[in-house]
Amino acid sequence: MMSEHELKALRLRIDSLDERIQELISERARCAQDVARVKMGTLAEGEKPVFYRPEREAQVLKRVMERNGGPVRDEDMARLFREIMSCCLALEEPLHVAYLGPEGTFSQAAALKHFGKAVVTRPMAAIDEVFREVAAGASNFGVVPVENSTEGAVNHTLDSFLEHNLSICGEVELRIHHHLLIGENTKADSITRIYSHAQSLAQCRKWLDSYYPSVERVAVASNAEAARRVKGEWNSAAIAGDMAASLYGLTPVQQKIEDRPDNSTRFLIIGNQDVPPSGDDKTSIIVSMQNKPGALHELLLPFHTNNIDLSRIETRPSRSGKWTYVFFIDFLGHQADPLIRDVLERLSTGAVALKVLGSYPRAVL
Numbered sequence: 001m002m003s004e005h006e007l008k009a010l011r012l013r014i015d016s017l018d019e020r021i022q023e024l025i026s027e028r029a030r031c032a033q034d035v036a037r038v039k040m041g042t043l044a045e046g047e048k049p050v051f052y053r054p055e056r057e058a059q060v061l062k063r064v065m066e067r068n069g070g071p072v073r074d075e076d077m078a079r080l081f082r083e084i085m086s087c088c089l090a091l092e093e094p095l096h097v098a099y100l101g102p103e104g105t106f107s108q109a110a111a112l113k114h115f116g117k118a119v120v121t122r123p124m125a126a127i128d129e130v131f132r133e134v135a136a137g138a139s140n141f142g143v144v145p146v147e148n149s150t151e152g153a154v155n156h157t158l159d160s161f162l163e164h165n166l167s168i169c170g171e172v173e174l175r176i177h178h179h180l181l182i183g184e185n186t187k188a189d190s191i192t193r194i195y196s197h198a199q200s201l202a203q204c205r206k207w208l209d210s211y212y213p214s215v216e217r218v219a220v221a222s223n224a225e226a227a228r229r230v231k232g233e234w235n236s237a238a239i240a241g242d243m244a245a246s247l248y249g250l251t252p253v254q255q256k257i258e259d260r261p262d263n264s265t266r267f268l269i270i271g272n273q274d275v276p277p278s279g280d281d282k283t284s285i286i287v288s289m290q291n292k293p294g295a296l297h298e299l300l301l302p303f304h305t306n307n308i309d310l311s312r313i314e315t316r317p318s319r320s321g322k323w324t325y326v327f328f329i330d331f332l333g334h335q336a337d338p339l340i341r342d343v344l345e346r347l348s349t350g351a352v353a354l355k356v357l358g359s360y361p362r363a364v365l
């Protein structure tokens, strides 16, 4: 057993290490303030400074993970640096980030995972409002869900890209764990109604069929709204995640009830900024082709001949005519890469319309 003496000596060592870590964080923060001064000092007439640099942040976090020698896990180490950088950026410019609210949603968790906790997050009532808030310049960036590994595309988000002229500046992936939650007044054995967002009800369908087959399932605007409703009802439960549970003081009857253990949602960061290459990037485009035989083949051919990895292709009805479609395509590489430039040039000659939504670093965390 460890002696009192040994414990005291180890704590003294930890105190002195903490002191050094703190000094180094302060030194790093002063460096970031100098970076801000340099950015301000090198502006052309009428140019606005760009403080947030997603490509640089992705490189920093990647390097942290690569050089990590344990015992702290790579992801945990990167998360610590994520927060340090978030505080440094807040000294340069406090960022406002709009997300699909209300407070406690997975979109808010995604915003905090991507930007760190030093940003100001602003809940919006709908996906379209997140787009409008950013387009109007009221928030610097927005965070919207785009696809779920169990349920597929989030069509509201795809459609909003057709209506707004915003770029994609980043992506973030979140493991989605759902819990069955009750309030302090709920009678756990008398539950007759379960609230959640339609996507979450779908992600827990098999579990609900097994354990609550005859209970009414009520779809509401968000998981956080489900949690809020349960607070005042003795016979209701909600399906929601950790943030909503702690925000509304609910306790889990059962944790991690999602049907697929790898259930994840991908979110996009939308803004008004073009992001330079980070070395490991993705590009997203919207393209529409003429309605003729071989159109899909023509669309995919440049990717095949240039050996570009497609990570996603999604079809949505176009706004311009009945039975005409647009394709949302994500692929690996940056629009500044010569091979990608060639693909885009070839696409634009064959397409009715082509819009590059942005190139951005692949999610690191």
Ligand SMILES: O=C(O)C(=O)C[C@]1(C(=O)O)C=C[C@@H](O)C=C1
Pocket: 032, 035, 036, 051, 052, 053, 054, 056, 057, 060, 084, 085, 086, 088, 089, 092
């Ligand atoms: O390198 C920069 O441009 C910085 O502003 C510094 C820093 C950092 O703390 O490392 C802070 C914010 C940026 O988003 C990227 C990196």
